Every structure is written in structure tokens, then in C-alpha cells.
Amino acid sequence: MQQGNPRSRRRLWSLSVLLLLAGLLALAVLYRAMPSSRTGSVSDVAACASFGQAEHPVVLGPQGAGVGAKAQGRAPAIGASTQPASGEESSKVPRDAADASVTEPGPTRPVPVPRTLPELPPGAVVLLGLVLSAADDSPVGGVDVYLQITAGSAKEIRHTTTASDGTFMFERLFAGDRARVVTRAEGYISPLHHDTPEHYFTQAANPRASVKPEEYRDFPVRPTRTGTSKTTLQSLVLKEGFNELTFRLEPGIWLSGHVADVSGTGIRAASVEVSGTGMDYGLVCSTGNDGRFRIGPIPMRLQRLKYKIEASNYERLHGELTCTGASMEDVKFFLKSAASLRGRFIPAGEAPKGKLEAHLYNDEGYRRVCKLTGDSDYRFQFEDVPVSGRFTLRILVDRSTPNFTRVHNVLATVEGLDSASFPSFLEVRQPRPMTIVVELPPMPDGMENRNYRACIMTAGSISGSIDWPQFDETEQRGPMTSDSSECILSTSIERFRAVVVQRYNAPDRGTVSVYFFSEIQEYQPGETVRLRVNPLTELAGRVHGSVPGKTGGYVVLSGDEGQSVYCPLHTDGSFKTGQLPALLPGRYRIWWQADSRKNTSPVSAGEVLVLLPGQTLEVTVTP
Structure with missing residues (x-):
């Protein structure tokens, strides 16, 4: 009995170890079967992605149809060809299983009937997507897809590429997080042609924000503001299970050409800006050393494309081009030489109060305004002055009143400036007040x-x-x-x-x-x-009278000194001015108009009357 005790103890010890290992294995199996509060395991999601490759194809229709949806047109299957971003853990989906899950569409191959999407483990979150061409709803492969995930203050950007059937997938996501997806493909409109994903996702929060050129120094073409078209950017709050998105990319065209002077010599570093009705943002680029440029992509659907070209020492050129739906190559633009005027304003005494402006204009309709500040030593600069005729320069202080009356005090005036011989630097001194x-x-x-x-x-x-x-x-x-x-x-x-x-x-x-x-x-x-x-x-005079045949509208009196008075017309066709607004002595033009909007052209040429101090006139206004 004493000899058997050691052997029995060894047997009991071995049995205890086996029972312990069996218990641990059972706990591991139960743990894997328990639902997760955030997401299923990677292997479970991978199994769903490769589920039923031949017998149960998973199809997402061109309209973004989901479970049990009917396929329309070409219906590519959802694959699992996910490319993790740099630094992201590689997916555990086998490469051969991922490729096998893609059903390639073909002209003679029947479209597979859509089946129910495979059941995901409890808590799993998957983002499925399909990228189509807006021109013919055909799938677009090789599209870069960027996903920004926001969970509280934490943000993460992931990247993948669509398969040949236009599908993409992101996994290992969490329900409740906010996701924004943006695409980029050659030949299609996308803001990422002119921006990095990190900077774009930051700017997209303010879709109308203007952009700074220095932020796009690495891009030959930059936007004039942030673009947020739904054709390339979509947002959603992730939910448990499958989340589906469909992108329809708009085909784009390019404009390329040559900016030169009147002799045909290319102009270096000229700014070329294009815009059009329906564009989410304009585009800007600069010409190279030979004056050539290439800008785009531009929406193919545009009928008229507006352009504006600027260069130092040349007149500004702007106009419109007629779009034909194809890229426009070797378009030539010729700029006329222009003069530049630089200088500074020197006040007579202390710094003037108000907003200082330098106005340069001529009799042919040219007018430019330059703001002056004490920080810049009241310097002004005009770059695109036509080399023709004579110009007048005025230094004004804007003292507009609270009732929006424009009050421009003229501080200095220089007349007879010939743009063909502008001084290298003009000092304008304020005369004594x-x-x-x-x-x-x-x-x-x-x-x-x-x-x-x-x-x-x-x-x-x-x-x-x-x-x-x-x-x-x-x-x-x-x-x-x-x-x-x-x-x-x-x-x-x-x-x-x-x-x-x-x-x-x-x-x-x-x-x-x-x-x-x-x-x-x-x-x-x-x-x-x-x-x-x-x-x-x-001093103030008064005017009263009538407008035959009219029972409403306004009678307008516009004085030579800038006074404007609007008198409502009564139902009996009469009107009269009061003490205020005051009609000071002077020469006035009077007419009738239907509303009180300022700068409305009179129906007739208007009649002229002269108002003396304290005088009351009775007139009949011809409508």
C-alpha cells in the first residue's frame, strides 16, 4: 500500500492537469462565441468577405443597392481587395480568397442574381463601396479611396484602391464613429488632384473657405476654395453591420495652352484661373518658363468656361471659352503690355482718421483702388495699368456715415499721369488743409x-x-x-x-x-x-405734384450735388416732400419709377427743375 501511494498521486496529478487544460480550452471557445461590444474578429470578417464565392455571390448594384436589392445594369460583386494605409496592420484575409470573391463582369457573362449578404458576427462593422462613372454607370477600377474616421477628438486616415469591378471595402471599424470618404481617379473630377488627404479633410469642414497659395506650393494646379462635391466626398455615421456607399465620378477635361505677349514670346509665371457655373471650386495655375500651362480636370458637362489671366507688367485678360466636351489643347492667349505705378502718400500733419484709399482712373472707364495703411507707410501699387492715355490719382479717406452715406474726403489729387512714362516712384504730398x-x-x-x-x-x-x-x-x-x-x-x-x-x-x-x-x-x-x-x-425747399395715370411707386429727385430723395406716390397719384429729407437749393432731375431700389434707371429721361432756397414747387411728372 505504501508502494502504491506515489503511483496514485502521479495519476491524480496528471488527471488534474488534463482537467485544467480542458477547462481553459472550453473558456477560450466560450469567449470567442461571446458578442463583442465594438467589432467582430478580423478572421470572422474575412470569412464573410470570401463567403460563397461561386454558390452565393454577394452583389452591390450600380444604384448602391443593399440586402436583397435587384441588380441594375452591370452588377459587380463586392470583393475584399483592401490595401491598408502605411503603418496599419495588414488584413488577415487570404490573398487568394480575396481575389476569388470578385466576380468580373463581361459582355457575354450573365449578371449574377444578388443574394443576401453574409451574416456578420455581432458587433462587426464593415464599409462597402462602389465607384461608377457618371457618364455610363460603368465601374471604375484603380480609384484611390481615402477614409477618415473620427472618434471624439481622435482622427485616423486609411487608404485603399478599388478593384477592377469598382468595389472597395474597409473593415475593423467601430459603430458610432463618423466616417468621411473621398475618392481620386485619373480623368475624373476630384479635389485630391490639388490637395493632400490630410489637408483636404481639415479644410472640408469649411466648404467655402478660401485657400492660401503657399499651402499648395507642391501642386501645379490649386483650387480657389475647398471643394466638397458629393460626387467625390461622402460622410456617414457608422452603424453595426454593413455600411454601403456609391460614388459616381464626373469625367473631366483639361485646358492647356500658351500665354504670350503681342510678339508671341511666352510670359513666365502668369496666373491662369478658370471657373464656371456648376463648378464646386475654381482652379488656378501658373505658366512655365515658356509660357505654357495645363489646368484641370474641369467638368466635362460645362458649356461655358470663364478664364482670367494676370501677369506682372501686362494688362489683365478675361473672357469665356465654349466647351465641346473634350479637352482643349494649345489655346493661345495674348496679353498687352501694361505699366505699373508705385508710390506713397505723405500726410500734411497727423495721420488722417478713417480708411485711406488710392484711386487711379481715366476717362475710358479704367478704375483701380488700393488700400493704404499706416503699417505700410501709406504705400500704394498699381500693376496692370494700360499703356494708353492719361490717368488721375486721388488719395481719399472713406468716412462713410452710419446711414450709409458715402463720404470721401479728397486728401490729394495728381492729374495728367501718362502711363507710358510713369515715374519710378511717386510721392504724393497732402496739401495744407x-x-x-x-x-x-x-x-x-x-x-x-x-x-x-x-x-x-x-x-x-x-x-x-x-x-x-x-x-x-x-x-x-x-x-x-x-x-x-x-x-x-x-x-x-x-x-x-x-x-x-x-x-x-x-x-x-x-x-x-x-x-x-x-x-x-x-x-x-x-x-x-x-x-x-x-x-x-x-434753405430747404419743397416739391409736390402728381403723376398722371399712376397710383403707386416712387418719385425720385436726384440733385447735381449727389442728393437723392424718394417720395412715395399716393393712391390718388399725388406726392410731396417734407422737411426731412431736406431738399437743399440746387438743380434736380425728377422722374417716376415703380420701386424704391437705388440706381434704378428712370422710365423717361426725367425732367429738370431748379430749386431756390426756401422755394416750394408744384410739378407734374410724366411717367
Whole structure:
């Protein structure tokens, strides 16, 4: 018995080890059978991808049909030819199984009848896709497909390529994550022809954002803004099971040509920009050393293609091309030589308040505007000035009022600039301002909180009531107290009026504002002038009358000094102006129009009337 005890103990020990191993194996089998909260195993998904290669083909129709859908046209089978991105773990799908799961369409081969997609393990997430040509719904193979997965603040980009039947698949995904898929294929429209996937996915959050040229220095063609067409970009929130997408890529054409001067010599580094109705974004490229360029892809469906070509020391060229549905080769563009004008503005004293602008224009309709800032030492530059005729340069300060009245104070003017002999650098000095001494009207007795406000305004800017905050936007000295007898102002405006507002509290009317205006004055550099102001009630005139045959619309009075007044027409065909908007003395053109939109052309040429100070006119307006 004592000899048998060691042998029995060894048997019991061996049996215990076997039972332990059997228990561990059973636990492993149970664990693999349990549902996962995120996704099934890679091997299970791979098994689904190669499920029923000949007996149970899995088909995704050209309309993106899913489970039990009827195939339309050519119906390629979903394959598992997934290419992992760099750094991503390779899929465990056998290569031969993946290739065998692809059913190649053929002209004589019958289209397989779609069957139910294989059942995935619980929690598994798969993204299936099909890429077709929008021209004929044929599958497009070799398309680069980029997937961005967003889970909270974490982001990941994966890449694969479509098989010859136009299908692609991404696996090892998680339900609830947001996915964005973008495609790129040669000969088809895609923003990734001009951008990297990483930068594009960042910019796509703001589809109308303009782009910076330095961000696309590695691309010969860059977009004018971020494009987010649904033909190349789609977004979805992943759900458990199969997620299906269908892309229809739009075929594209190219524009290539030559930019040269009038002698035929190519222009280097000229900017070529194209756009068209229906394009998600314009395209920009630069010419090479020989002046040649190639830009695209451009949607084949466009009928008219707009272009704009710019180059240093040449006039800007723009126009339209008629598209024929095919690429346009060797299109020639000729630019005329242009002059450039550079210089700076030198203020007479302290820096002017407001927005400074340099305006260059001629009598033939050419006008360019350049913003001036103190940071740039008030420098200006005009690059595309035609070499013909004479030009005028004006330095203006924009002091537009809160009621949207345009007030441009002219600080300096240079006339007779010949573009054929522009100076290499033009210094424009502000002339000495004109000093105006305004005599203030006497303040009524017995009133409280009496004070004045005074300013200089452009002669044509007074078209309606003068808002009190408006004086904060124009040259002023004030407020002055009721003891003041005069006010000293300065200005560089060519034609101006002195305006004084008298404010006080009346016992029976509350706060009262009384307006006073001077006559129109001409600017004289460095001169001093004394002005008297008159009450608006004495200066302003009134116009009333009728428009035969009309029961609505507006009567418009447009003055030579820029004043515009819109009077509504009553149902009886009559109209009349009030005290405000004020009709100051001057010459007016009057007509009737159907609505109150500004800059509406009159129905007739309009009648001319002259309004004297304080005069009331009665007129009949011919519609």
C-alpha cells in the first residue's frame, strides 16, 4: 500500500492537469462565441468577405443597392481587395480568397442574381463601396479611396484602391464613429488632384473657405476654395453591420495652352484661373518658363468656361471659352503690355482718421483702388495699368456715415499721369488743409443743456436727416457750449458745407435739434475762410405734384450735388416732400419709377427743375 501511494498521486496529478487544460480550452471557445461590444474578429470578417464565392455571390448594384436589392445594369460583386494605409496592420484575409470573391463582369457573362449578404458576427462593422462613372454607370477600377474616421477628438486616415469591378471595402471599424470618404481617379473630377488627404479633410469642414497659395506650393494646379462635391466626398455615421456607399465620378477635361505677349514670346509665371457655373471650386495655375500651362480636370458637362489671366507688367485678360466636351489643347492667349505705378502718400500733419484709399482712373472707364495703411507707410501699387492715355490719382479717406452715406474726403489729387512714362516712384504730398471759421447762431434763451456740434460735410452727402452719431465719423470740433460764438474747423474736401447742430431741452418739447447749413464752398489749400450758417428751414425747399395715370411707386429727385430723395406716390397719384429729407437749393432731375431700389434707371429721361432756397414747387411728372 505504501508502494502504491506515489503511483496514485502521479495519476491524480496528471488527471488534474488534463482537467485544467480542458477547462481553459472550453473558456477560450466560450469567449470567442461571446458578442463583442465594438467589432467582430478580423478572421470572422474575412470569412464573410470570401463567403460563397461561386454558390452565393454577394452583389452591390450600380444604384448602391443593399440586402436583397435587384441588380441594375452591370452588377459587380463586392470583393475584399483592401490595401491598408502605411503603418496599419495588414488584413488577415487570404490573398487568394480575396481575389476569388470578385466576380468580373463581361459582355457575354450573365449578371449574377444578388443574394443576401453574409451574416456578420455581432458587433462587426464593415464599409462597402462602389465607384461608377457618371457618364455610363460603368465601374471604375484603380480609384484611390481615402477614409477618415473620427472618434471624439481622435482622427485616423486609411487608404485603399478599388478593384477592377469598382468595389472597395474597409473593415475593423467601430459603430458610432463618423466616417468621411473621398475618392481620386485619373480623368475624373476630384479635389485630391490639388490637395493632400490630410489637408483636404481639415479644410472640408469649411466648404467655402478660401485657400492660401503657399499651402499648395507642391501642386501645379490649386483650387480657389475647398471643394466638397458629393460626387467625390461622402460622410456617414457608422452603424453595426454593413455600411454601403456609391460614388459616381464626373469625367473631366483639361485646358492647356500658351500665354504670350503681342510678339508671341511666352510670359513666365502668369496666373491662369478658370471657373464656371456648376463648378464646386475654381482652379488656378501658373505658366512655365515658356509660357505654357495645363489646368484641370474641369467638368466635362460645362458649356461655358470663364478664364482670367494676370501677369506682372501686362494688362489683365478675361473672357469665356465654349466647351465641346473634350479637352482643349494649345489655346493661345495674348496679353498687352501694361505699366505699373508705385508710390506713397505723405500726410500734411497727423495721420488722417478713417480708411485711406488710392484711386487711379481715366476717362475710358479704367478704375483701380488700393488700400493704404499706416503699417505700410501709406504705400500704394498699381500693376496692370494700360499703356494708353492719361490717368488721375486721388488719395481719399472713406468716412462713410452710419446711414450709409458715402463720404470721401479728397486728401490729394495728381492729374495728367501718362502711363507710358510713369515715374519710378511717386510721392504724393497732402496739401495744407483749409481753415474754416464758422460763426455759430445764437442759442435761444430759457433752454437747458444747450450745446453745439459742428462739422464739415461733402456737398453731396446730405441726402436725408442728419443723424447725431454721424458727427463722430467726420471732421469736427465740439461739442461747444452755449457761450461759444465761433468754431474753427479744417478740411481738404473739394466741395463742402459747414453744418452746425444746435441742441437744447425745451420745457414743452423735450430735446430739440436745429440744423444750420452754409453755402457750398470750394477747397482752397492753406486758405482761411469765415462762414455763416443759415437754418435748414430757410434753405430747404419743397416739391409736390402728381403723376398722371399712376397710383403707386416712387418719385425720385436726384440733385447735381449727389442728393437723392424718394417720395412715395399716393393712391390718388399725388406726392410731396417734407422737411426731412431736406431738399437743399440746387438743380434736380425728377422722374417716376415703380420701386424704391437705388440706381434704378428712370422710365423717361426725367425732367429738370431748379430749386431756390426756401422755394416750394408744384410739378407734374410724366411717367
